[in-house]
Amino acid sequence: MTDTQHDAPDVHAITVDVDGTTERGVVSSRTLLVHWLRDELDRRGPKIGCDTGNCGACTIQWDGLLVKSCMVLAVQADGTAVTTAAALAHPDGPLNDLQSSFREHHALQCGYCTSGMLMTATDLLESGEEITDHSVRRALKGNICRCTGYQGIVNAVRATAGHDIPLPHGKTPDTHGAGLDGGRS
Ligand code: FES
Ligand code: FES
Numbered sequence: 415m416t417d418t419q420h421d422a423p424d425v426h427a428i429t430v431d432v433d434g435t436t437e438r439g440v441v442s443s444r445t446l447l448v449h450w451l452r453d454e455l456d457r458r459g460p461k462i463g464c465d466t467g468n469c470g471a472c473t474i475q476w477d478g479l480l481v482k483s484c485m486v487l488a489v490q491a492d493g494t495a496v497t498t499a500a501a502l503a504h505p506d507g508p509l510n511d512l513q514s515s516f517r518e519h520h521a522l523q524c525g526y527c528t529s530g531m532l533m534t535a536t537d538l539l540e541s542g543e544e545i546t547d548h549s550v551r552r553a554l555k556g557n558i559c560r561c562t563g564y565q566g567i568v569n570a571v572r573a574t575a576g577h578d579i580p581l582p583h584g585k586t587p588d589t590h591g592a593g594l595d596g597g598r599s
Pocket of ligand 2: 521522523524525526527528558559560561562
């Protein structure tokens with residue numbers, strides 16, 4: 415290694431489309447995309463559950479591909495487009511159908527996994543694959559929830575696809591409210 419290489423600053427200027435907004439930053443070679451999104455841009459959709467690629471809480475869409483953003487370096491995202499769960503709700507505020515279905519079918523408790531679940535389920539719903547209990551469970555196998563027991567999540571995704579899934583006992587449809595865009599945590 416030459417002295418010049420050794421002394422080169424370990425930082426890179428990047429430009430990334432995040433949820434339709436052009437964002438610029440300077441990152442080190444080691445900065446993970448999830449850390450840049452959360453710590454520098456204050457985009458709290460992707461959560462950090464493990465930092466090891468196991469839990470799926472940090473799931474985003476990256477140039478159309480579903481990825482765990484703790485497995486991508488921020489510098490790799492230069493010139494690309496990232497979509498987080500914050501982009502799922504309609505621009506004027508209402509939740510989208512999948513988010514509403516999560517509320518109605520009791521598919522979240524603490525909500526920490528929810529933005530990752532929503533991103534993965536969105537990808538499945540857009541894939542054109544037949545939506546069954548099995549296909550939903552297979553798609554979501556990389557997303558871990560510590561609270562819900564999963565059936566509510568499966569029901570919510572199937573209901574969004576048009577399946578007639580009864581609401582949990584005593585519940586009535588509720589399409590208003592916040593908290594399914596990834597929240598502040
Ligand atoms: S924080 Fe990325 S998979 Fe868990
Ligand atoms: S709702 Fe708490 S981790 Fe899934």
